[in-house]
Amino acid sequence: MEWKFSVAPMMDWTDRHCRVFHRLMSRRARLYTEMLTTGAILHGDRARLLAFDASEHPVALQLGGSSPADLAEAARIGEGFGYDEINLNVGCPSDRVKDGRFGACLMAEPSLVADCVAAMKRAVNFPVTVKCRIGIDDQDPESSLDTLASAVVAAGADALVVHARKAWLNGLSPKENRDVPPLDYGRVYRLKTALPDVPVIINGGIVGIEEAREHLAHVDGVMLGRAAYQEPWRLLAVDAELFGETAPYASMKDVFEAMEPYIVRELGSGTRLHAITRHFVGAFHAVPGARAFRRHLAEHGVRPGAGIDVLREAVALVRERQSTSLAA
Missing domain, CATH: 1.20.120 (Four Helix Bundle (Hemerythrin (Met), subunit A))
Structure with a gap:
């Protein structure tokens, strides 16, 4: 399974049209949906929510939820639609997510996250991954990230995507949480050292392909978010610069x-x-x-x-x- 380069799941941005656009610039980038809640998938218009173009592969479905049973069922549905991976959101800091007991607040409940991963692994036959922060609020990132990572890896998680910032659920807005907490790439590097056999993907504040290449000396993969969306021309360089392959298009x-x-x-x-x-x-x-x-x-x-x-x-x-x- 290849996680060397991916475009982050971003609410209101990485919809199916955006993903088709991004795919034209890179054959190798792994693409992610916006986060979809288990409630929306179980009770909403699945055909509208989960439809995607065949050109998007490899494409992962990101889920938000905290019920192992609901996540397992949503993962089964996603597998049926043809997605290549399920990713559990344990990093989103919005109030709506916090009130629903999913997203970054789950970093305070590593055993529950592990139960969710285990349930999804039993339900599907493709990779289940977790996207998280290095910690929340007053947590010590050295212990909080290790505790969460150990729990989900033991439960069968196939890879970890780590946004290299804390999320402050009390005191910062979701927008501020994307910029204000300081980046700590070294913390993600240390996680990779501790988990040599588990793919670790770094995310947060990475602005270009040259910077991505530098991170790849320390981790297994790099995930670009806002830089990929706001300046999509950067994706034209991914296949050539990171995979040694010809870019799909020259301009x-x-x-x-x-x-x-x-x-x-x-x-x-x-x-x-x-x-x-x-x-x-x-x-x-x-x-x-x-x-x-x-x-x-x-x-x-x-x-x-x-x-x-x-x-x-x-x-x-x-x-x-x-x-x-x-x-x-």
């Missing part, structure tokens, strides 16, 4: 041309153009015409009935090609 203009059949198909099934193009805002970086590209999508992509011509017109406003060499 962002090529990516958008390759994206057109998917967009046309989605428009034909009733998807609004803006639901897809909203993920394109950061596609061009320091390129003449990038601002005009964003403005055209913002003004015309939201209109009822907007079609593929809007994207073509926006891309035509960009006067230079974005090269895969932009890896920093």
